[in-house]
Amino acid sequence: MPEPKQPLPYLIIDFDSTFTQVEGLDELAEIALQGHPQQEDIVGQIRALTDRGMSGEIGFQESLSQRLALLGAHRRHLAPLVERLKGKVSESIRRNADFFRQFAGRIYVVSSGFREFIEPVVADYSIDAEHVLANTFTFDEQGNITGCDPGNVLSQDGGKIRQLQQLDLEGDVYVLGDGYTDYQIREAGLANRFYAYTENVARPRVVAQADSVLPSFDEFLYQLKLPMTLSYPKNRIKVLLLENPDARAAELFRQEGYQVEEVRGGLDEEELIARIEGVSILGIRSKTQVTPRVLEAANRLIAIGAFCIGTNQIALPEAMSRGVAVFNAPFSNTRSVVELTLGEIIVLARRIPEKNPKMHQGEWDKSASGSFEIRGKKLGIVGYGNIGAQLSVVAEAVGLQVLYYDVAEKLQLGNAVKCRSLDELLQQADIVTLHIDGRPENTGFIGARELAQMKPGALLINNARGHVVDVPALADALRRGHLGGAAVDVFPYEPKTNDEGFESELRGLPNVLLTPHIGGSTAEAQRNIAEFVPERIMAYVNTGNTQQSVNFPNIQLPSQQAHRLIHIHTNVPGVLANINNVLAAHHVNILGQYLKTNELIGYVITDIDKEYDQEVIKALRGVEHTIRFRVLY
Numbered sequence: 001m002p003e004p005k006q007p008l009p010y011l012i013i014d015f016d017s018t019f020t021q022v023e024g025l026d027e028l029a030e031i032a033l034q035g036h037p038q039q040e041d042i043v044g045q046i047r048a049l050t051d052r053g054m055s056g057e058i059g060f061q062e063s064l065s066q067r068l069a070l071l072g073a074h075r076r077h078l079a080p081l082v083e084r085l086k087g088k089v090s091e092s093i094r095r096n097a098d099f100f101r102q103f104a105g106r107i108y109v110v111s112s113g114f115r116e117f118i119e120p121v122v123a124d125y126s127i128d129a130e131h132v133l134a135n136t137f138t139f140d141e142q143g144n145i146t147g148c149d150p151g152n153v154l155s156q157d158g159g160k161i162r163q164l165q166q167l168d169l170e171g172d173v174y175v176l177g178d179g180y181t182d183y184q185i186r187e188a189g190l191a192n193r194f195y196a197y198t199e200n201v202a203r204p205r206v207v208a209q210a211d212s213v214l215p216s217f218d219e220f221l222y223q224l225k226l227p228m229t230l231s232y233p234k235n236r237i238k239v240l241l242l243e244n245p246d247a248r249a250a251e252l253f254r255q256e257g258y259q260v261e262e263v264r265g266g267l268d269e270e271e272l273i274a275r276i277e278g279v280s281i282l283g284i285r286s287k288t289q290v291t292p293r294v295l296e297a298a299n300r301l302i303a304i305g306a307f308c309i310g311t312n313q314i315a316l317p318e319a320m321s322r323g324v325a326v327f328n329a330p331f332s333n334t335r336s337v338v339e340l341t342l343g344e345i346i347v348l349a350r351r352i353p354e355k356n357p358k359m360h361q362g363e364w365d366k367s368a369s370g371s372f373e374i375r376g377k378k379l380g381i382v383g384y385g386n387i388g389a390q391l392s393v394v395a396e397a398v399g400l401q402v403l404y405y406d407v408a409e410k411l412q413l414g415n416a417v418k419c420r421s422l423d424e425l426l427q428q429a430d431i432v433t434l435h436i437d438g439r440p441e442n443t444g445f446i447g448a449r450e451l452a453q454m455k456p457g458a459l460l461i462n463n464a465r466g467h468v469v470d471v472p473a474l475a476d477a478l479r480r481g482h483l484g485g486a487a488v489d490v491f492p493y494e495p496k497t498n499d500e501g502f503e504s505e506l507r508g509l510p511n512v513l514l515t516p517h518i519g520g521s522t523a524e525a526q527r528n529i530a531e532f533v534p535e536r537i538m539a540y541v542n543t544g545n546t547q548q549s550v551n552f553p554n555i556q557l558p559s560q561q562a563h564r565l566i567h568i569h570t571n572v573p574g575v576l577a578n579i580n581n582v583l584a585a586h587h588v589n590i591l592g593q594y595l596k597t598n599e600l601i602g603y604v605i606t607d608i609d610k611e612y613d614q615e616v617i618k619a620l621r622g623v624e625h626t627i628r629f630r631v632l633y
């Protein structure tokens with residue numbers, strides 16, 4: 001770890017809602033009032049008083065005495081309180097425990113909270129009792145808490161100021177806290193800087209006074225170039241989410257401490273180029289095209305999350321050669337597409353797309369003409385991947401005979417029969433359903449020639465990708481009555497938002513069911529996707545794990561007590577040897593290492609000893625053919 005060049009300024013750190021995520025007195029009230037019929041109400045009153053005191057709305061003295069009067073706590077409640085608070089130390093402080101242990105002599109915890117619970121919590125971070133300046137409780141003979149020692153300066157309004165005057169620290173003093181009384185230390189001229197600490201609570205009135213705002217302790221260490229556990233504060237990682245993935249996605253990224261920006265619809269190339277600068281993680285669905293030009297403008301991008309199955313909208317090779325890992329949700333909406341397809345097969349077989357609008361217009365058209373049962377009919381599944389294969393099983397269960405065709409060799413499920421060519425399938429099937437992927441070579445996969453191969457009156461379903469079907473040819477086959485109907489969920493051009501109109505030659509044609517790309521749009525699928533993709537991306541950012549990445553070599557290395565280095569390079573001979581030569585030349589011990597390559601890039605995770613200096617990092621960045629280098633922790 002690099003040592004700070006200057007002596008560390010004195011750090012005055014608040015305890016409640018800064019060192020810990022919570023207010024000690026609120027927690028004490030919860031413990032003391034357990035089982036009390038008005039527990040919720042009283043704890044609520046105590047929380048409100050805490051808040052009013054911290055934001056400077058009422059004097060501290062008033063807030064404290066009113067809270068103590070409501071508390072009803074006893075000495076025996078203090079031990080469980082300490083245990084609870086130890087588990088609620090702020091995440092970023094816990095993460096940087098080594099820093100506290102290393103610089104404990106320069107750190108004071110100055111709090112209007114109480115020594116009885118603060119001292120044992122901060123002792124775990126090597127902060128001595130003499131460096132804890134806080135109130136003390138008073139007790140009656142039975143051990144009930146009766147109030148606080150009035151002789152303690154911290155029990156009075158302006159107490160922190162007086163406490164700092166008494167401390168009389170020499171040199172620079174920085175104050176970190178979430179309350180107005182913390183700011184007042186700086187206002188009184190007793191500190192050089194006031195940092196509003198917002199990891200747990202952000203009070204606008206306090207933030208407005210701050211010299212700097214700290215969403216985490218990592219940010220403080222980063223700004224001061226002090227030793228830190230992470231190589232980069234998470235609050236500096238910008239996430240841009242487009243196309244409205246389930247709210248859980250933004251929630252998970254925010255919980256991790258990232259800055260999240262959301263845009264409801266898709267963005268076109270120029271719009272995305274204008275927004276992508278500084279973004280580290282981009283989240284999209286099927287609409288947004290991540291082109292080579294977008295990637296060129298993406299100066300900080302490390303990962304793209306496709307909140308869907310398809311990734312044909314992303315220039316994968318360019319992303320790879322720029323060191324941008326892409327993740328998707330390969331089976332989170334599979335079942336939803338299968339269910340929609342099965343429903344469509346029945347709906348088309350009964351000509352519902354014609355009958356339903358007539359009913360809404362008051363027309364009663366009862367007839368069996370052109371309607372059939374699906375039992376015993378031949379379903380031709382083109383693309384026997386995740387969706388195709390699952391559909392195969394479900395379709396057999398309702399009595400369809402399944403034929404399938406796939407370019408790859410696939411496990412034949414149930415009684416499904418493999419076709420050796422697309423034509424073989426098209427000529428036999430009563431219903432053809434497309435589940436191939438959107439690779440560019442599949443453009444126009446079903447055109448006039450293929451449609452002509454299909455049986456007269458057969459049905460076609462496209463829930464795969466819009467460009468795989470030649471839409472004018474399909475419209476022609478439907479108009480001529482060669483096909484009995486079609487269901488189409490995906491289109492070569494799809495509106496960017498729900499405010500844009502939909503144009504297609506298929507509109508108004510008989511027995512054609514059109515849906516707005518909703519194959520995967522179910523509550524279950526969207527929730528699954530919104531958890532799956534952020535989890536993969538966060539695992540990649542935090543540990544380098546690329547399992548399930550669609551364009552990176554897949555590596556997972558167990559985490560260990562070490563520094564982890566991530567190296568992405570062009571796949572040419574000798575790069576690993578050069579990395580290891582650099583490490584050897586700097587006497588750095590390798591604890592674990594894994595290299596995997598694909599056609600374009602090599603990806604190496606190296607775990608090294610705790611000790612290294614910045615020269616090694618510089619030298620590793622300089623290794624020839626490096627695309628990207630990151631120190632993870």
Ligand SMILES: NC(=O)c1ccc[n+]([C@@H]2O[C@H](COP(=O)([O-])OP(=O)(O)OC[C@H]3O[C@@H](n4cnc5c(N)ncnc54)[C@H](O)[C@@H]3O)[C@@H](O)[C@H]2O)c1
Pocket residue numbers: 309310311330333334337382383384385386387388405406407408435436437438442445463464465489490517518519520521
């Ligand atoms: N409508 C929707 O909302 C929706 C939802 C999810 C997925 N999708 C799309 O559905 C499609 C299938 O998804 P999946 O998860 O099953 O994908 P998958 O990758 O598991 O399966 C695709 C299969 O198609 C085969 N294939 C590719 N090109 C082929 C060709 N020319 N001829 C024959 N077989 C070919 C592949 O070998 C593979 O087995 C994808 O295009 C995906 O984007 C659409």
Ligand SMILES: O=C(O)CC[C@@H](O)C(=O)O
Pocket residue numbers: 285286287307308309310311333517519520521
């Ligand atoms: O919901 C989407 O935008 C895309 C759904 C689907 O096409 C997919 O690829 O998963």
